[in-house]
Amino acid sequence: MNTSELNSFIVILIYGSLVLLSLLKLTNPLKVNRKANFWFGIFLFLWSTFWMDEVLFLITDSTVEFHSLFLVKLIQFFTPIVFYFSVLFYTNPSFTFKVTDVKFLLLPVAFLICLVLIKLGFFTPFDYLSIILILIQALFYTGYSYITIRRHQKKIQQFSSNTEGINLNWLEYIIVVLFIVNIIYVIYNLLYDPKSLNFFINTVFLMVIYWVAYYSLKQKEIYPLEEKQRQELISMNENPDEEEVKRKLITDEELIKIKTHLQSTMNSQRPYLDSELNLIKLAEMLSVSTHHLSYVINTGFGKNFFQYVNEYRIEYAKKLLKDTGSKFSILGIAYESGFNSKTAFNTTFKKLTGQTPSEFKKISSDL
Structure with missing residues (x-):
């Protein structure tokens, strides 16, 4: 099996694993952290769509045109904010959305406008502007999620004597890994041929996904149910x-x-x-x-x-x-x-x- 075939196999594993894990989080058999798991399940499904064009290529043996996945590309831009919402509900299950929270949609809307401009032909799909906007949104919401988790880790020390099962360390580590991988990927997109990095990136993502599966499925209820x-x-x-x-x-x-x-x-x-x-x-x-x-x-x-x-x-x-x-x-x-x-x-x-x-x-x- 050569590198190309191995990469194709890894892509299938990534897509299938994310879809399956998304289903498990949405159905939530253990009925714990319900709101958080709901949003995390949506995040995992949106995350899986980033490999959809590669999966379709393997199935049809032809390159999928940009316009064919236009609706998928639209919803992909909500992936970072959905991840942030899951972190928000893990750290505060009583959180309710307010009118002022519309501010969280500013960056995704900016990306949607950018994508529409690409659709209308003002920019090419791989234009620098699109890549820069994706980087900004990923950095903003992963950074904001990291800060939220760090605050949570301080708060739980005010009421719990053992914090190992409720400190969300696994989410913190995932954020750091994804942050590093996304930086590398974006730099390669801007300066080099991204295809040369696909095997490495996909291998890292597959390991991260299995890490996510293990820790997210064993995550117990963080706050009392009463x-x-x-x-x-x-x-x-x-x-x-x-x-x-x-x-x-x-x-x-x-x-x-x-x-x-x-x-x-x-x-x-x-x-x-x-x-x-x-x-x-x-x-x-x-x-x-x-x-x-x-x-x-x-x-x-x-x-x-x-x-x-x-x-x-x-x-x-x-x-x-x-x-x-x-x-x-x-x-x-x-x-x-x-x-x-x-x-x-x-x-x-x-x-x-x-x-x-x-x-x-x-x-x-x-x-």
């Missing part, structure tokens, strides 16, 4: 130092009272050993509101919820690591201390102590 709890968590600011801490939610006396109760509960009942501990559960144990508890942790301890809980977990893990008679492995200690994976345990431990758990255990045993 509407009131979800709204409480979504309304939290990702940077409490900037807003919430500057204004007093409770009196200093009440703050000290809740702070003392919190410390007492953490030391006596050790709720941090529950890997599913979140702000809602801890607030219920203390019989206070989630906003008040978050305020106490942010103001009284100068930390977010994630940092506060995991410091207790690391201190508990240290005791287990120092215990020479312990039969727990590093993974066992991670689970015993309230972490839900060895990766999260190692990362948090190294960040707080400057050592890996294995290094800490070895040094402790040598003393």
